[in-house]
Amino acid sequence: MQKYRVIILVLLVVAIVVAIGLLEKSRVGSGGEERGGLIQRMNDMNAKEKSVKYPAARELAGIAGYINSEPFKLEDQIGKKVILLDIWTYSCINCQRTLPYLNSWQEKYAEAGLLIVGVHTPEFEFEKKLENVQRAVEQYGINYPVVLDNDYATWHSYNNRYWPRKFLIDIDGYVVYDHIGEGGYQETERKIQELLAERADRLGIEADVAMEVSNFDTGAPTAGGNSPEIYFGASRNSYLGNGKDGKVGEQVFTEPEGLKTHILYLAGRWQFASEYAENLEAGTKIIYRYVGQRVFFVAQADKPTKALILRDGEPIAKELAGADIQYDAQGDSYIEVSESRLYKLIEQGAQEEHTLEIIPQTPGLQAFTFTFG
Incomplete structure (x- = not known):
């Protein structure tokens, strides 16, 4: 029992x-x-x-050419990638200074699911040429896709008004981040990391995302008060001091006796188009009293054209010379203009006020703009 x-x-x-x-x-x-x-x-x-x-991402529109890729659509990447759209143009110094960061992000995050698309929207007609943009892409070591937005269709689709500008599109296809101009690199990169982590979670994969952030000395100005951007072409040459601004056609200028800061002066015979002014004879002058640390000059010529560069009436000292300054046998500082691009003239190291003179030695120099940093 x-x-x-x-x-x-x-x-x-x-x-x-x-x-x-x-x-x-x-x-x-x-x-x-x-x-x-x-x-x-x-x-x-x-x-x-x-x-x-957040607004939904808009499709690339009106693309005139593709560099580093075959034609593609953003809609085919939504749900697969985090997308960074960088609206830029190659002769813009502000855009150029962002490129080390973009190249770094491409190297660090492409395999983790980041797609960078450079939307190249031209400021000047010469920036519409595929061969010019291709040369710049190679010069700056850009490996991500670059598309030519020559008619501003994508620019207008994103309601843009600035160079450069960055938009981040998440895996769901929403524009969740928007940054205008230079700077904000750490904030932008942290947002990239956050969106890549969200992507990995959504796709059910392990997030292999580098968490350190990049840091470069881009040479961006550290103080305000620099001279404004100066345009030579008749459509925007409101700072022209000794001639008729806004007028297309030929004008003859007399060199002024006194100079005002931030005012553009010319000497000799010049022909004005909408975007640029072209000297019609040797020995003409561009004269400008500027405030800034660095001086940049956007120009082109149909054939190589030598132009002397003076600061306060003297050749540029070698320790102050920008990357495009050369020296002849007499010790005169000059640039040789041929390619349609931005030329780097002066790297002073401190914000100062000086008089800049550019003296073309032959006719045919087409001057577009000065910028200062």
């Missing part, structure tokens, strides 16, 4: 253990389903919130 009681007790205990196990299994299964449903509802809620808070 005692033996049967023990057997019955053992069977009862086993039955209780099995029942408890089945109950726990049922709870775990039910809880897992509940948590899964909650996660799905959170994802749905986030998508709804995004649709209210």
Whole structure:
């Protein structure tokens, strides 16, 4: 009798253990389903919130050419990639100074799912030429796709007014970040890292994202008060001091006796087009009293054209010379203008006020703009 009681007790205990196990299994299964449903509802809620808070990405429009890629559409990358759109133009010094960061992000994050697209929207007609943009892309070591937005279709689609400008598009296709101009690099990179982590979670893959941020000395100005950007062409030459601004055609200038800061002066015969002024004879002058640390000059010529560069009436000292300054046998500082691009004239190291003179030695120099930093 005692033996049967023990057997019955053992069977009862086993039955209780099995029942408890089945109950726990049922709870775990039910809880897992509940948590899964909650996660799905959170994802749905986030998508709804995004649709209210952020605009949807717009497709690339009116693209005239592709560099570093075959033709593609953004819609084919949404749901697969985090996309950074960089609106730029190659003769813009502000754009050039962002490129070390973009190249670094391409190297660090492309394999983790970042797609950088350079949207090249030209400021000047010469920047519409595929061969000119291709040369700049090679010069600056750009490996990500660059598309030519020659008619401003994508620019207008994104309601843009600035060079450079960066938009970040998340895996759901929403423009969740927007930065105008230079700077903000750490903030931008942290946002890239955040969006790549979200992408990995959404795709159910391990996030392999470098968490350190890049840091470069881009040479951006550290103080305000620099001279404004100066345009030579008739459409925007409001700072012209000794002639008729806004006028297309030929004008003859006399060198002024006194100079005002931030005012453009010319000497000799010049022909004005909408975008540039072209000297019609040797020995003409560009004269400008500037405030700044660095001086940049956008120009082109149909054939190589030598132009002397003077600061306060003297050749540029070698320790102050920009990357494009050369020296002849007499020690005169000059640039040789041929390619349609930005030329680097002066790197002073400190913000100062000086008089700059550019003296073309032959006709045919087409001057577009000065910028200062």
